[in-house]
Amino acid sequence: MKYIFQRNWFSSVKSLGKQQLLAETNLIGTEIEAVGRLVIDKSTFVIKEAGWEVSRSPGGLLNGGRDVPELIGATAYFNAGGDLRRAVGGEAGGLARELLAECTRGIIQAETFLYVERGFGTPENYGAYWEREFLNSCRYYSNLDRISRRWPEYVGGYCPGTSLYKRAKNCSVFKAAGKTVTSGVFSDSFHEMNVWLEISREGTVAECGGSFLRAPDQVCFENAGLLGRLRGLTVSGLSKKQIAGVIGGSGGCDHLVDLVNDLFRVLENLPGTIGLKMGS
Incomplete structure (x- = not known):
């Protein structure tokens, strides 16, 4: 490669x-x-x-x-x-x-770490606010009856000090045997996941996969199984909203959508990586 x-x-x-x-x-x-x-x-x-x-x-x-x-x-x-x-x-x-x-x-x-300044008083009140206002917004908040820990429990061990939040994302692109392979990593204070896509000469997703390393609950790890839905999709012209319709919404993960969208936009705008102009 x-x-x-x-x-x-x-x-x-x-x-x-x-x-x-x-x-x-x-x-x-x-x-x-x-x-x-x-x-x-x-x-x-x-x-x-x-x-x-x-x-x-x-x-x-x-x-x-x-x-x-x-x-x-x-x-x-x-x-x-x-x-x-x-x-x-x-x-x-x-x-x-x-x-x-x-x-x-x-x-x-x-x-999450500004619950006092934002008027919630306690982490539990802040967690309840999200459960009420964002119910069914993702897989986690659509399966509150299945999760093993609430958000305040998940972040309870964090001690952020003056640096409250960090997020890193990487998109890398490789070429091999007439195909493009791209990989993406998302790592922030609360989540960690990766995605890889193999793109055909015609600019469609030929193969794909990924996994979660950190997330609020095991129910979030199930989102990795949604990536198979990307197979056969044409990369060029597919909007973030359309990607969310495939792997996002109440049964998906917004962070996964963000990462896949980043990968698609890189491929779409990088000359020679999709379509018949790819080469070997």
Whole structure:
């Protein structure tokens, strides 16, 4: 196999004094290097500062960056997508919005350790909030009668200090015998999983697989069995929403959807990796 491409994401959320949080997402890989950041109020998640920067890109076409005052006053939480689209739209080919969306996802995960600031009082109250508001949102929250431990039990041994949350993702691409093989790894403070895909000359998923190493409960590990549904799908043009329809939703895993979507987008945009132009 010939190793031809990689892309790495690293996101973190940390306390910035007593009242604020800094969420940052770094992207570095074969063709690009970039960063996005949000500074938010620790209690309300209202954005105080925002910005992005691309320091390396193919031909320098995406290079640049700016502060994004248009996001000040918006809330970095669920349904922030509309605010991000209005504020940065297609800047840097859509990468600016993607970086800031990754920051927002990190903030949502870090909320686990901000239950006092967010007004929940106890970890148990916060766990109950998620069980009520996000019932049937994924396999875990669709099978509360089957799980062996609640969320507060799972995170009870964590001692995050000022660094509240971390997430790393990797996408690697190889070529061998007329096929493309890509692998992805997702590892954050609460989950760890991997996915591999073998792509045919025609640009479809020929074989696939993956596994979970860490997750809140054994019921989450069942999500690895959903990957077989990807066989036969055409990579190019398949949206994240469509991927979620296959391996996400009430019986799936949003983190798995994110990882597979990252792999599909890399393959779709990397010249010579899918379709008849692949070669050997």
